Amino acid sequence: MDVANLASQLNAGLILPEGIVIITLLLVLVVDLIQGRKANRVTPYIGIGGLLASLGAIAFQWDNPVSNAFLGSFSSDPLSLVFRAIIVLSAMVTIMISIRYVEQSGTSLGEFITILLTASVGGMVLSGANELVTIFVALETLSISSYLLTGYMKRDPRSNEAALKYLLIGASSSALFLYGVSLLYGLSGGQTELVAIATNLAASDQSLGLVIALVFVIAGVAFKISAVPFHQWTPDVYEGSPTPVVAFLSVGSKAAGFALATRMLITVFPLLTDEWHFVFTALAILSMVLGNIVALAQTSMKRLLAYSSIGQAGFVMIGLIAATEVGYASMLFYLFIYLFMNLGGFACIILFSLRTGTDQISEYAGLYQKDPLITLGLSLCLLSLGGIPPLAGFFGKLYLFWAGWQAGLYTLVLVGLFTSVISIYYYIRVVKMMVVKEPQEMSEVVKNYPKVTWDLPGLKSLQVALVLTVVATTLIGILSNPVFTLATDSVNNTPFLKLDLARTGTQPVAVLPEAIAPANPL
Amino acid sequence: MNLAEGVQLVSFIILAVAMIGAALGVVLSPSVVYAAFLLGAVFISISGLYLLLNASFVAAAQILIYVGAVNVLILFAIMLVNKREDFQPVKFAWVRKAVTGGVCAGLFLLLGTTIITTPWAFSTETPIGDDAIYLIGEHFFSDFLLPFELASVLLLMALIGAIVLARRDFLPDAALTSDIENLKLPERPRELVSAAKTEQ
Structure with missing residues (x-):
């Protein structure tokens, strides 16, 4: 194969979004190197601009008929495009809300943005990776940059503790994942492409090895989406990390995990569909129940959102388990909405902690008299996370539960409904703390609240991010049709999902696993 | 069995025994330095196995990366943290060891069964060698x-x-004089309520 022939087969244009982000991160690095601390005025905006350009490149590829690049190791189908857009958007909002936070802590901003951009490159490649080596390298790029970001406030023992915990648990889960992947390589007779593995596995008998590989792969994926019982790192890491990093981990990193789960489990394990659906049902129920119940007892806002994000991951899993067209579409729809409501909530928390230096829930008492913007934004985002109509989160949950009910997942939907009610309680507790308190019940911190100004460098972009995400959270609920269509189209036009839906039967009723596939004896 | 196969078998047995012995030493040795050196021995035995499998490049890479880089790094880390500290012996430490041993043995049995019962697809191509x-x-x-x-x-x-x-971060004077804590999270640490109550 000569060079010209190879270059024409690579379809390298399909990774243009990733390429733009990589060029941006190099640019940030060089500008930061040349200008020193003065560069803090420029570098975040270079980062945001690059991510916007990357988003444009993603939108431009929407109708591209060719989706396979790099000889099958990367596929840029509509599903991966949606996931990549979610990751890029979350990285963009994260940069916007992090500028003031990082500068106030005295750490360097250029490197922070560089590492964050690398993490999003890892997540983006992971969303489209179609081959085991690419999957693993992308996963490690995402994970290692996340560890570094977690420990970024290096003089703070909490940050150190979080980074160490995340590193140790993450490394062991990577090792498990790698072991599972190596079993797949062996069982398929030395294939690394997901489709080729599935073909070779279908030709051979089912074996214990395949089940072990499935278990190990699920362990690796569940760590990324922090599903119970692989969630132990989440509360401590969320509490000790810089808050913008938590925002990215809870949205971008989680979306990448879901992209990996969808592509890998559906493509490689059609033989074990019942089994992995069963495992994910257990994970979803545990995540919803434990995440939402433990969140009731939290006193710190960051920990509260950590447990709430565990619960939210449980809700999203319902869409994946439903395995219908609407199921996958509702998963994408919910992740897209979750992006705005969660990042909006984090923007408010960051603003509050920058002004007062605390994130205790009790300190929010009586905030509405001093800072109506934070109160309004945080209330809307939390109510949306809880699923109160007419906010976006309500429609997202409705769609998820409807898809689950249609697919016959009655237990799962009932548990979801029940835990949503619990979650509304702890979200409203925070809203009540901010809004209902009388002036004399105000917390000390709020009494001494500084005058609201937006003059300090970096606060303007935080304000813009806050307003944008809150507006999106409010309006997407009412104007959900375009997003809805986008999610459905991306599921319909994605080759591997089409194959899967054709195999299981497109009728939503027929997705009951017992109805279509004769039980495969192990 | 001809001479070549015999040599192969004997060297496999030697390498396997060396590897398992060294690996047990890594886990059981009370001294971290010995454990680190034994880890190097494990890596070298693994590269020997790769040589037996006709994968000389992987064997060389194994020695270069794992022994030359990873293991040396571990030794450096141990030398930098040479604070001697006598820990209080933990009560019921044997329970922990027994549980760990049990879990490891269970995992070994499970994976062993997997490897033996799985009908592996053997490649018919001749090894490519060097x-x-x-x-x-x-x-x-x-x-x-x-x-x-x-x-x-x-x-x-x-x-x-x-x-x-x-x-080592350079802190501008302006930042030093302000009341902002540098290189730390802006949020104050939580007050540990339960700990404070027990002290009173």
Whole structure:
């Protein structure tokens, strides 16, 4: 194969979004190197601009008929495009809300943005990776940059503790994942492409090895989406990390995990569909129940959102388990909405902690008299996370539960409904703390609240991010049709999902696993 | 069994015994330094196994990377942290050891059964031997191009991250005089309520 022939087969244009982000991160690095601390005025905006350009490149590829690049190791189908857009958007909002936070802590901003951009490159490649080596390298790029970001406030023992915990648990889960992947390589007779593995596995008998590989792969994926019982790192890491990093981990990193789960489990394990659906049902129920119940007892806002994000991951899993067209579409729809409501909530928390230096829930008492913007934004985002109509989160949950009910997942939907009610309680507790308190019940911190100004460098972009995400959270609920269509189209036009839906039967009723596939004896 | 097969079998047994012995030493040795050196021995025995499998490039890479880089790094880390501290013996420490041993034995049995019962698909191609390095290079620039290039981004970021974590930060005077705590989270640490109550 000569060079010209190879270059024409690579379809390298399909990774243009990733390429733009990589060029941006190099640019940030060089500008930061040349200008020193003065560069803090420029570098975040270079980062945001690059991510916007990357988003444009993603939108431009929407109708591209060719989706396979790099000889099958990367596929840029509509599903991966949606996931990549979610990751890029979350990285963009994260940069916007992090500028003031990082500068106030005295750490360097250029490197922070560089590492964050690398993490999003890892997540983006992971969303489209179609081959085991690419999957693993992308996963490690995402994970290692996340560890570094977690420990970024290096003089703070909490940050150190979080980074160490995340590193140790993450490394062991990577090792498990790698072991599972190596079993797949062996069982398929030395294939690394997901489709080729599935073909070779279908030709051979089912074996214990395949089940072990499935278990190990699920362990690796569940760590990324922090599903119970692989969630132990989440509360401590969320509490000790810089808050913008938590925002990215809870949205971008989680979306990448879901992209990996969808592509890998559906493509490689059609033989074990019942089994992995069963495992994910257990994970979803545990995540919803434990995440939402433990969140009731939290006193710190960051920990509260950590447990709430565990619960939210449980809700999203319902869409994946439903395995219908609407199921996958509702998963994408919910992740897209979750992006705005969660990042909006984090923007408010960051603003509050920058002004007062605390994130205790009790300190929010009586905030509405001093800072109506934070109160309004945080209330809307939390109510949306809880699923109160007419906010976006309500429609997202409705769609998820409807898809689950249609697919016959009655237990799962009932548990979801029940835990949503619990979650509304702890979200409203925070809203009540901010809004209902009388002036004399105000917390000390709020009494001494500084005058609201937006003059300090970096606060303007935080304000813009806050307003944008809150507006999106409010309006997407009412104007959900375009997003809805986008999610459905991306599921319909994605080759591997089409194959899967054709195999299981497109009728939503027929997705009951017992109805279509004769039980495969192990 | 001809002479070549006999030599192969004997060297396999020697390597396996050396590897298992050294690995047990890593886990059981009370001294961290001995454990680190024994880890090097494990890596070298593994590279010997690769040689037996006709994969000389992997064997060389194993020694270069694991013994030359990873193990030396571990030894450096041990030398930098040479604070001697006598720990209180933990009560019921044997329970922990027994449980760990039990879990490990269970995992070993499970994986062992998997390996024995699985009908592995054996490749019929002759091993490529010393030409493997050319083939690896071709793969790097054809179907493994994307991970290969992505790994360079990963390494760049790891380099930057290591520098960020290790360098001594320059704090401008303006930041020092203000009441903001530098290089720390803006949120105050939680007051540990339960601990404070027990002290009173």
